[in-house]
Amino acid sequence: TQLLEQSPQxxxxxxxxxxxxxxxxxxxxxxxxxxxxxxxxxxxxxxxVVTGGEVKKLKRLTFQFGDARKDSSLHITAxxxxxxxxxxxxxxxxxxxxxxxxxxxGTRLKVLA
Amino acid sequence: EAGVTQSPTHLIKTRGQQATLxxxxxxxxxxxxxxxxxxxxxxxxxxxxxEGEERNRGNFPPRFSGRQFPNYSSExxxxxxxxxxxxxxxxxxxxxxxxxxxEQFFGPGTRLTVL
Numbered sequence: 001t002q003l004l005e006q007s008p009q010x011x012x013x014x015x016x017x018x019x020x021x022x023x024x025x026x027x028x029x030x031x032x033x034x035x036x037x038x039x040x041x042x043x044x045x046x047x048x049v050v051t052g053g054e055v056k057k058l059k060r061l062t063f064q065f066g067d068a069r070k071d072s073s074l075h076i077t078a079x080x081x082x083x084x085x086x087x088x089x090x091x092x093x094x095x096x097x098x099x100x101x102x103x104x105x106g107t108r109l110k111v112l113a
Numbered sequence: 114e115a116g117v118t119q120s121p122t123h124l125i126k127t128r129g130q131q132a133t134l135x136x137x138x139x140x141x142x143x144x145x146x147x148x149x150x151x152x153x154x155x156x157x158x159x160x161x162x163x164e165g166e167e168r169n170r171g172n173f174p175p176r177f178s179g180r181q182f183p184n185y186s187s188e189x190x191x192x193x194x195x196x197x198x199x200x201x202x203x204x205x206x207x208x209x210x211x212x213x214x215x216e217q218f219f220g221p222g223t224r225l226t227v228l
Contacts, residue, residue, distance in 0.1 A: 031213040042117070042203050042219025043156070050214070088156060092213030099169060101212040103148075103156040 003027050004089055004104035012110045013079055021074045021107045023089035030092050032065055032072045037086040046074075079111045115139070117220035119204050125226045126194050134189040134223045138206030144168075145187040146207070146217060147179060151200035159202075162187055163210045194227045201225075 035043035049065035089104040147159040158171040162181035176192040205217040
């Protein structure tokens with residue numbers, strides 16, 4: 001059972017367009033992190049959100065943590081070709097008495113010039 | 114400052130063999146994490162070492178094992194390789210132990226192919 005579902009799975013857009021990626025779960029997370037991974041490299045941390053309802057901005061990227069800490073979104077304004085990559089959400093939680101770190105299913109973004 | 118390094122970059126083995134993957138964390142980082150990124154399965158946590166001890170283990174069989182050396186570098190061993198073990202194996206390190214609030218720095222990975 002995948003605890004963190006991301007949507008959409010794939011996204012191909014033109015440069016300059018806006019987009020939103022969603023990360024949803026039925027579980028409550030103590031925090032959520034977003035990463036971007038480019039081919040041949042490991043994921044790179046973009047942001048950590050901790051408080052329910054928290055909104056963080058990183059230049060053209062806006063991250064939101066749901067009020068109930070079960071979901072998160074990543075919004076990119078005026079996408080650029082350099083935003084192309086695999087976007088992953090990940091969160092820490094305790095389930096069945098075990099401390100776990102779960103990655104989402106991933107959203108592969110391609111921004112066309 | 115050097116990032117997390119992993120070796121080898123690529124590894125080709127046959128079914129039933131053993132594979133050893135190595136990771137050097139960022140200087141000063143004591144926690145090392147191993148992840149498997151397989152096609153169709155996404156990124157999954159394998160093992161976490163901190164100060165030489167195994168702190169947590171993902172849902173993988175015992176033939177996946179590892180260790181952390183006194184210099185904090187780490188080794189992942191996969192015994193009795195199966196075709197399904199073909200994946201990118203990523204190592205990450207962090208200054209503080211644990212997940213969720215820390216920044217993990219990932220290496221470029223070792224691509225393991227099992228024939």
